[in-house]
Amino acid sequence: MKIAFAGKGGVGKTSLAAWMADLLARSGHNVWMIDADTALSLGQASGLPAGALPEPLVRRADLVRERIHAGGFLDLNPDVGDLPETLAVDVPLGGAPLPGVAAGRKRLLVMGAVTNAGGGCACDANALLKAVLAHLVMDRDEWVLVDLEAGVEHLGRGTVAHVDGLVVVSEPSMRSLLTGAEVGRMARDLGLNNQVLVVNRHAGGEVPDLPGLPERSILMPPLPGLVRRQMTDASVLALPETDIVDAALTRVLALLGG
Ligand SMILES: Nc1ncnc2c1ncn2[C@@H]1O[C@H](COP(=O)(O)OP(=O)(O)O)[C@@H](O)[C@H]1O
Ligand SMILES: [Mg+2]
Known part of the structure; x- marks a missing residue:
């Protein structure tokens, strides 16, 4: 199954993706984590030191050109099935596997983004992400979790x-x-109806029923242990x-049909 995490900046998309990947791997599943955000932080949130992060896929200009512009035109469905195996790095589990379970493998692939400064075109990065997603799992029983860029534009x-x-992540504000509702609406327009809202850092109060928000939702409380930890450690x-985190993510997976 392939699950994406979307929402406004700073709401907890990367943390939730890291938590879900770790829960799945501790439960015996193999997981591909795809960092499709410009901030490149899914690896660090999963405890990888900065030096151990894989090279962003879009920085391999040779590969991008070769696969996306093969034949001199924009190939919207390039064969990139081999790239994840070659470029991903293994990520250690955050804890022991569940009792009686052989741990799964967690691997991180960083897409990166082509910024204007680099003279590239973001459509390259998006075409490549789409191609990787299309080719990655198809006939393999593996999980793919995509940490998307903030906002709705992409x-x-x-x-x-x-x-x-789709996991739509929002703060309780x-x-x-409203950004979450826009994300939900746009994804539904693209045919993605299987959505769950996670209201992160929820500390009380009714969540308003805005049109566009996913109908199914869970609440994640503020985590004092994370607030303390993040002063000195990037890992979540x-x-x-x-x-608490595992219980919440188990519920999200159940709602999504995982
Ligand atoms: N439930 C929570 N309680 C406390 N801190 C949290 C919680 N969820 C996320 N955070 C912190 O909030 C910050 C933003 O989270 P992050 O996952 O990077 O958001 P995003 O990927 O949406 O930008 C991080 O410092 C993270 O550790
Ligand atoms: Mg993030």
């Missing part, structure tokens, strides 16, 4: 076309929920609240 470019489930794994 959603229209087909990045959700090959995803089976009207502005953040192995928290004192891991039981």
